[in-house]
């Protein structure tokens with residue numbers, strides 16, 4: 001009954017883990033969730049007030065498909081202020097979250113059979129979105145020993161005549177890597193040489209704790225001319241529910257993505273757009289405050305994970321995820337309530353942690369590495385400490 005493309009579609013596992021933890025809590029099970037990545041902070045008051053004010057003014061109708069002029073101007077100013085990038089208002093597009101921006105991109109760029117290179121580990125939605133339009137996602141490994149930095153030699157080796165797009169996500173979800181300027185520059189040269197489009201997902205740019213966030217588009221005009229820079233209000237302003245993502249890029253590509261959006265969703269919510277104007281243009285001090293909090297929690301969780309027997313975690317440099325290597329637990333036996341399992345992969349470890357420790361994590365398999373599990377530390381110190389203690393007690397029960 002359903003279309004062929006649904007045969008391979010995996011639902012978002014990050015959202016699924018979050019939903020499962022919520023359902024268990026509703027049943028009275030006390031689960032600590034390190035699942036979906038969303039800030040635990042509330043949206044700042046000034047942003048909420050701008051939305052209320054917009055409603056009062058009657059800004060509740062359809063807007064321009066690609067976003068109100070005020071928001072596109074604010075996006076241009078943000079790119080200039082933070083990345084030194086110059087975009088005209090018709091070179092930016094506002095969508096219903098960066099996930100939507102990315103989907104507009106694959107629809108606009110990939111023909112069936114076209115390949116999209118995805119440095120691995122990767123965020124779960126890149127490959128699935130490419131497959132939905134008949135594209136072929138090609139994972140390109142990064143190495144744990146380099147802190148999962150982008151590996152230009154492997155990217156070069158993965159290019160074929162069918163390659164169209166290279167995804168760059170720094171700071172990275174799930175590894176927390178901040179790609180080095182040298183690696184980005186090498187991949188940018190490759191893109192120019194082979195006439196490829198770069199898609200730079202910079203959703204975690206505001207959460208860079210070590211190293212410097214480099215927007216690949218800032219590496220030169222010939223690079224910018226083939227790069228789509230994507231960002232979102234979700235993370236920097238704790239606005240995940242408002243659904244505002246945005247991008248800047250070559251005019252023809254942005255035009256094409258706007259046309260796609262015009263047939264699929266029309267404009268993002270008018271009220272949320274006014275809130276986003278305030279988010280991007282108002283005082284930015286809460287952003288630094290939230291980032292400082294995440295930075296502190298990063299040390300707490302990574303220190304705790306490395307103290308667990310059989311677990312090793314590289315220090316992430318950005319975003320709010322710890323990508324812990326749990327392969328040291330493989331081969332150990334877990335006697336569950338109903339079954340006995342020899343832990344053999346990240347799905348087993350995630351199931352074990354959920355049942356035995358009542359801690360929800362996302363299996364690394366969904367991000368391209370079965371040796372890992374991902375923990376979002378966008379949660380309180382108390383819950384991080386309690387979650388670590390529970391994991392420690394559960395691991396000590398393994399045979």
Ligand code: PMP
Nearest residue numbers: 097098099123173203232234245
């Ligand atoms: N890119 C990455 C790497 C993400 O982790 C996420 C999830 N927040 C998104 C894009 C999409 O974010 P949103 O749709 O909330 O803007």
Ligand code: GLU
Nearest residue numbers: 012014015035036037173
């Ligand atoms: N991007 C966040 C995550 O990876 C939120 C959930 C999602 O959209 O995937 O957990």
